[in-house]
Amino acid sequence: xxxxxxxxxxxxxxxxxxxxxxxxxxxxxxxIDVLTRYYRILGKEVFFLTGTDEHGAKIAExxxxxxxxxxxxxxxxxxxxxxxxxxLNIDYSYFIRTTDKSHEEKVAEFLNxxxxxxxxxxxxxxxxxxxxxxxxxxxxxxxxxxxxxxxxEPQDVAEExxxxxxxxxxPKIKELIESDKLLILPEKAKSEVLGVIKQGLDDVSISxxxxxxxxxxxxxxxxxxxxxxxxxxxxxxxxxxxxxxxxWPVDLHLxxxxxxxxxxxxxxxxxxxxxxxDAIDQLPKQAFCHGYFTIDGQKxxxxxxxxxxxxxxxxxxGTDATRYLLLTQFPFGGNDxxxxxxxxxxxxNSDLAxxxxxxxxxxxxxxxxxxxxxxxxxxxxxxxxxxxxxxxxSRLEQNILEAKNKYNFSLALENLKIDEALGAxxxxxxxxxxxIDTEKPWELANEKLKTKNEKVIKDLLVVLxxxxxxxxxxxxxxxxxxLEQIKTNKSEPLFPRLN
RNA sequence: CGCGGGGUAGAGAAGUGGUAUCUCAUAGGGCUCAUAACCCUAAGAUCGCAGGUUCAAUUCCUGCCCCCGCAACCA
Numbered sequence: 001x002x003x004x005x006x007x008x009x010x011x012x013x014x015x016x017x018x019x020x021x022x023x024x025x026x027x028x029x030x031x032i033d034v035l036t037r038y039y040r041i042l043g044k045e046v047f048f049l050t051g052t053d054e055h056g057a058k059i060a061e062x063x064x065x066x067x068x069x070x071x072x073x074x075x076x077x078x079x080x081x082x083x084x085x086x087x088l089n090i091d092y093s094y095f096i097r098t099t100d101k102s103h104e105e106k107v108a109e110f111l112n113x114x115x116x117x118x119x120x121x122x123x124x125x126x127x128x129x130x131x132x133x134x135x136x137x138x139x140x141x142x143x144x145x146x147x148x149x150x151x152x153e154p155q156d157v158a159e160e161x162x163x164x165x166x167x168x169x170x171p172k173i174k175e176l177i178e179s180d181k182l183l184i185l186p187e188k189a190k191s192e193v194l195g196v197i198k199q200g201l202d203d204v205s206i207s208x209x210x211x212x213x214x215x216x217x218x219x220x221x222x223x224x225x226x227x228x229x230x231x232x233x234x235x236x237x238x239x240x241x242x243x244x245x246x247x248w249p250v251d252l253h254l255x256x257x258x259x260x261x262x263x264x265x266x267x268x269x270x271x272x273x274x275x276x277x278d279a280i281d282q283l284p285k286q287a288f289c290h291g292y293f294t295i296d297g298q299k300x301x302x303x304x305x306x307x308x309x310x311x312x313x314x315x316x317x318g319t320d321a322t323r324y325l326l327l328t329q330f331p332f333g334g335n336d337x338x339x340x341x342x343x344x345x346x347x348x349n350s351d352l353a354x355x356x357x358x359x360x361x362x363x364x365x366x367x368x369x370x371x372x373x374x375x376x377x378x379x380x381x382x383x384x385x386x387x388x389x390x391x392x393x394s395r396l397e398q399n400i401l402e403a404k405n406k407y408n409f410s411l412a413l414e415n416l417k418i419d420e421a422l423g424a425x426x427x428x429x430x431x432x433x434x435x436i437d438t439e440k441p442w443e444l445a446n447e448k449l450k451t452k453n454e455k456v457i458k459d460l461l462v463v464l465x466x467x468x469x470x471x472x473x474x475x476x477x478x479x480x481x482x483l484e485q486i487k488t489n490k491s492e493p494l495f496p497r498l499n
Numbered sequence: 500c501g502c503g504g505g506g507u508a509g510a511g512a513a514g515u516g517g518u519a520u521c522u523c524a525u526a527g528g529g530c531u532c533a534u535a536a537c538c539c540u541a542a543g544a545u546c547g548c549a550g551g552u553u554c555a556a557u558u559c560c561u562g563c564c565c566c567c568g569c570a571a572c573c574a
Contacts, residue, residue, distance in 0.1 A: 013574070024574040058572085192503080256574035292574070294567080302572045336504080336568075343511070346523060354536055362533035369532070423521095437530070437538040457532095497534050 007045045009247040010035055013255050013263075014051040014096060014234050017077035018062045019307075021084040022300060023339070024256065024293050026310040027326050031290070031418060032254055033090045034327070037473035038413050047247040049238055050085070051096030052078040056227035060213035070213045074099055087314050088323060089476060094242065096234045098215075106237035107230055108218040110274060111206075115219065119165045119273040125205050126158040161205040162217065164229075169269040170197055172277055177264065182283055184264055185416075189257060189289035193264045204266065232267045235284075250284035254416075257289050288416055292336045293329065308339065317344070320475035321352055321495060327418050327474065345498055351426065356467075357495040359429050360482055363460045364491040366441055370450070372457045374487050399431040400463055409470060418474075425470050432463055461486050 012028050015021065029050055036048040054074040063073035078097055085092065096103060114120050174197050176182040177190060184190040207223040208214065214224030235253075239245050253263050268283045275282040292299070295306040313322040325344050328351070366372075407424035441453040441460075468482040478494055485491060 015574075019573065022574080026574090028574050062572095188504090195502090254574095258569085258574075290574080292568080297567075299568070300573070307573085338511080340511090343523085346510095349534095350523060353534055358534055358536050360533095362537075364533095366532050433537055436532070440530080440532085442532045491533085493534055495534080497536080 004246065007047070007247050008039050009047045009250050010049070010252050011235055011250055011254070012050040013259055014053040014098065014231055015081060016053045017074050018058050019302065020077065021081050021310060022307045023310050023313070023326060024300060025081070026084065026088060027293065028254055028256065028290065029085060029090055030088065030323055030326055031416070033092070034418060034473045035413070036091060037476065041472060046093070047244060048091070048093045049096060049235065050092045051234060052081055052098070053227065053231040054078065054097055054099045055214040055230050057211045057213065071099065084310055087311055087319065089319050094238055096238050098230055098234060102241040103234060103237045104215045106240050107215050107225060107233050110233055110236065111225065112218055114164070114270065114273050117273055120162050120206070121165070122160060123163040123205070124158050125161040126156070159209050161209065162207040162223070163203045164206045164270065164273070166201060166203050166266065166269050169272055169277065170201060172272060173197065173265055173268055176268065176280060176283070181280055182264065182268055183286040185286065185288045189260055192257070193260060196261055197265065201265070228262055228266065229270065232262060232270065249282050251286065253284050253287045255287070255289060256292055260287065260289050263287050294336050294338045296340050297338055313344070317348055320478045321348055323475055324352060328422055348495065349497055352495040353497040355426065355429050357493060359432055360464065360485060360494055361491050362436060363432070363457070363464055364485045364489060366457050367461060368489045368491065369442070370453060370457060372454050374489055399435055400428065402431070404428070422474060425467055428463060428467050432460055436460065
């Protein structure tokens with residue numbers, strides 16, 4: 001990952017407020033939260049941006065249906081996102097709303113520059129317009145040539161709009177993607193974007209006459225800015241407004257595949273138009289595309305009504321367990337992962353209650369029963385391998401080393417292999433359980449044995465401390481609880497078993 | 500011929516041109532420090548179907564079948 005003087009800029013997409021937060025939003029946001037916490041532990045300055053996308057005809061419509069003004073509606077939904085992130089213990093640096101005045105002003109400023117740089121021109125947008133809907137519709141919207149909502153045939157209407165010279169910049173974008181200067185991962189996603197470019201794209205209309213809920217075009221106030229332009233610019237306007245351009249450019253945009261095109265084609269294009277077409281150092285370094293959740297084999301959708309609210313999971317499992325359960329549903333960047341609610345219970349019981357929770361309980365109890373002095377834990381051992389064990393050359397040490405060698409924790413995290421990084425931690429947990437079984441440190445037959453057992457337990461406490469350090473980015477509260485228990489030798493169940 | 504993803508033990512997933520791996524569930528044994536937890540062992544897969552290339556294919560090629568996304572709310 002590229003660095004600017006120890007600074008890193010990570011983003012989630014800004015979420016469209018026409019629906020409440022669900023576990024898909026939560027997944028993306030969590031992943032960035034984990035990376036943010038990890039890099040901060042390593043001593044980097046991280047700017048983590050998330051927020052909500054609030055303009056456009058769809059929002060105005062949804063607000064009307066809900067009997068609210070668009071602004072009221074946005075305030076409400078945006079608030080739900082904030083609450084959800086608070087419940088999930090998301091440590092973002094800033095939460096942008098595209099209805100923020102400061103954002104709107106910067107968007108106008110940006111577009112003025114695009115215009116004076118010669119990248120905008122007036123053109124005609126022709127299409128079918130439904131009077132009932134008060135918006136342009138496509139053939140796909142129609143049933144038997146009529147609008148399904150209003151049962152009327154749309155009229156052919158042409159609208160004067162402003163267009164962005166996207167085509168002119170496409171060869172440049174293509175080259176940047178092919179050469180990985182604009183890195184798109186995984187490879188599959190890169191091919192998909194290149195495929196879209198190869199098919200050819202037209203210049204895009206960046207303004208709308210027919211949409212009133214949006215940012216006014218600064219030089220022609222009868223038009224509003226196309227929502228996608230408005231939305232993409234958030235990554236830039238926030239740093240501008242906060243005076244934090246030292247974090248620019250973006251190191252990583254994380255997203256699901258459906259919005260990949262916008263982030264990998266249009267977004268770099270408008271940045272080149274603004275900064276000059278050789279300003280590749282202003283472009284995002286990496287776009288990473290992750291899989292989608294399906295619920296019991298089906299896509300989450302409002303129509304099916306199978307959307308899972310992260311708050312419900314938090315109520316049942318708690319914040320950290322929910323973080324863990326969501327992050328381990330599938331290999332990052334791989335295919336879609338299926339979530340079945342019963343499997344979440346299983347995973348909670350096996351990994352968290354029987355795995356992590358039980359291990360902490362048995363080690364801390366052993367320490368208490370054998371009156372082992374609390375151990376001082378060296379912090380900052382995130383990368384693993386730094387703990388010093390008492391019993392040199394022991395089976396414990398060997399098992400721990402083996403467990404550590406199986407996965408490279410840091411490398412996994414830096415490559416966004418979140419499931420693998422967690423796998424590294426669970427290898428350690430397994431190694432500890434095995435060693436307790438073979439060493440039987442609860443036996444107190446004689447003094448010699450007692451001394452040996454004390455050493456074993458101290459070592460286990462040290463490894464437990466390491467596990468806690470590694471857990472910090474994923475389950476911050478749990479990590480602190482474990483460290484507290486090690487320090488005080490007071491055992492308290494971390495994850496009560498579900499029945 | 501729209502485009503794309505996928506079909507591997509009961510469930511969920513890895514994986515590779517040459518003894519098929521992991522997690523959960525199941526069975527037997529062990530242990531008793533621990534959240535009926537932990538440890539060991541076992542059973543369980545003709546790797547979707549049919550052809551082909553090869554000394555050798557689950558892995559490469561061809562055809563077929565089935566599931567699921569992309570066009571409509573939606574990361």
